Structure formats: structure tokens, C-alpha cells
Amino acid sequence: MSAVAMTVNGKAVTGDVDPRTLLVQFLREHLRLTGTHVGCDTSQCGACVVHVNGKAVKSCTVFAWQLEGADVLTIEGLAEPNGPLHPMQEAFREHHGLQCGYCTPGMILSAIDIVNRKGNELDEHTIRHELEGNICRCTGYHNIVKAIAAGARTMGGGSAGQQAAE
């Protein structure tokens, strides 16, 4: 067993877990934060994406013990329980950027990471390229791309409704 200690969604957490415990398992099974999903388990699909120290990371490919002292953000950490949705979440709701929702937490956290790295004015080509590590089986990505473009603008303080009428 190994001791792990990190900050998750602003709260300090500790655990005593098998060294084989992946970050995604620690979050889901030990902390009961089940918004982060296991999709492919082979580092390709992005359903497990969280933020570690401000950067998108595939949580199925990191051991929990590696996160000693790290700052982890999951989908649950984007909004208060009864508070307003994060602008990116709101954009996914508004633009119907999901169907089954399985890829969605990973998509949203990846999207926020894209904005952090590439800014608030994202064109379609950039979004599609930056989403190469996120797979969706339901939507065909069309509304995900729209949602991200809109969410990026709102995160920058702009109006989400600046696109041409759909």
C-alpha cells in the first residue's frame, strides 16, 4: 500500500492505496468522483481527461502516487453543486454538444485546456485538430466543435451568440 496526498477540486485529500491504483481509479473509486470516465483504457479516447497542475492529462495513464502534492481538477470541480455551470459546460448544454454524455467530461476539460493554450477565438480547424485525443461515438463531433467555439468566447468575456444563425 502506498500513501497518496493531493489536492482535488480545491480540497486536500489523502489515501492509502495499492501502488497500481491509477489516478482515474483513485478519483472514481476512492473519492467517489465518478464524473471522470474510463473509456478505452489505452490512452486514446480522452474520456478520462482531468487537469493536473493546470494541464489536461489522461488520468488512466498516471498512477495516483505520482500526483503527490499536485493540484487536480475534475469535471465536478467546474461548478458549485447548486451554482451556475462553467461557461464551457453551459456551451455544451446550449449547443447540444453531447448525446450519451460518456465522452463529455473529458471533452469539456480538454476544451478548457485548449482555451488555456490557444485563446478564446478558436476556429473549427484548430478545435478539430486539438481534439485528436478525444473520441466521441455518438455525435460526429459537429455540435461539440460548435460548443467549444462558443464556450471559448464566453470564457473570454465575449458573447456566445456571435456565430451566424444555425
Add this chain to the structure above:
Amino acid sequence: MYEFKYHRPTTVRQAAGLLARQEEAKLLAGGHTLIPTMKLRLAGPKHIIDMSKIEGLSGIEAGARSVTIGAMTKHNEVATSPVVQEAIPALASLASQIGDPAVRHMGTIGGSTANNDPNADYPAACLGLGAIIITNKRRIAADEFFKGLFETALEPDEIITKVQFPKVNKAAYVKFPNPASRYALVGVFVSKRGSEIRVAVTGAGANGVFRVKSFEEALKKRFGPKSLEGMTIPADGMGGDIHGSAEYRAHLVGVLARRAVAAAVA
């Protein structure tokens, strides 16, 4: 995955000592090859030596004639480094094409180079630029470093600390990625430094990264895509699998080499 003990040394010497003393020990850098392999039970090291707590292994420095990158430097750092973009833009471009954004936040140049995956990108950059792999014991030229499938010249207790890339006059990397995994089905790195021409190919060879002498000779006469017109390499020695036959990979080598040279002279 199988059980293991993990260690978090704070110096390279400690890490090398652990590697030498422990049976079946593996270094952990970015983990995006080792951990997936362990999850599939294709690897079961009894000891994992995590490199992340060792100071001084990350960072990018440019000298007058070369750029030196610490072994634990992440792909994203190389891809977005103004130093690399200015000194060897083809190297930054290659790093930006590895995996996907989340993978690039964890994967490292030391890990990729030491692993020598036949479909990885960095071996093509190392061979294509004539890099020097610097370890805790010696300096190894790229031409002597890559030995075969997942095999390098590294000794059992040898650890890569930095990779040094010479600055060149012209270079480019063109990759045909597998659409799902984004590994290189074929990737070609070309460079020209004075009269030294290098054409390095990853993804295609059954034995890992290799140089194409015939293309290098043709480009010595004139470094332009027309010099490679109609040139091909034989399919023997190329890898064939569900993603592409040996013939297809051999064909792609010619196509991508021409595109890479065109990009390098553009």
C-alpha cells in the same frame, strides 16, 4: 497489472544505482508507454524508478551550434519553445505531432528515445539531425544508438540525461499518422547541414528507424524534391500489419520524403 514497488530517487546516481541493483526494474518518465504496457500485462517490472523528482533533467538550452534538451522535458514544452522554434523549427513541429495534447503534457524526449518504438517520432528526429544522446556514462551518436525494435545502445544501468541536436540549414518532418493512435505509420525527417544530408524514416522499418542512403546520395547533388522524383525503396525490411502492408509503407517513404524535402526548402 502485476504488482511492483516504486522508488522516487532525487538524483541520477540514485536512479542508476537502483537500476543496477534491482532485478526487473524500469524507469518511469512520462509513463505513456510504460503504463499502458503494464496495464496490458505486456510488461511486469518488479520495480519502477520514477524520474520526476530528479532536478535538472528538464529544460531547453541553445548554444551557437546546437540545442540541448533535458531528458525529462515534455513534448509540449519542446513543441511550444520559442528557442526550438527559432533554432530547429522542424524539431518543434515534430514534437507538436506526437500523440495528442494530453499525451504531450506527460510524454518526454528521454522516454521516447530510450524506448525506440518503431512507430515513435523522436527516433526520426535524432537520426535525421544526427543528435548526440547524452547519458550518465557517455555521449552516443544517434547513428550508433538505435539498434533495432525497442532496442538501443543503452547499458542496463545507463540513463539518458539530455539529447543534443545540431543546428542545421534546412530540415522538415512529414508524418502519415495512424488515424486512431496517431503513431507514425510512416514519418520522414530530412535535414541538410552543409554537405551532410540525412533522411531518417520511422514507422516503416521492421527493425525500427533507419536512414535511406540512396535518397541522401540523390539529395547531395541537389537538395530539392525533384532529386527524389521516381525514387522508391524496396519493400523488404519494411513492416507489414493491419494498418499497412510493407509495400504500402515503402511507397509512403518515397512520397513523404519528397514532401519533407519540399517543406524543408520552402
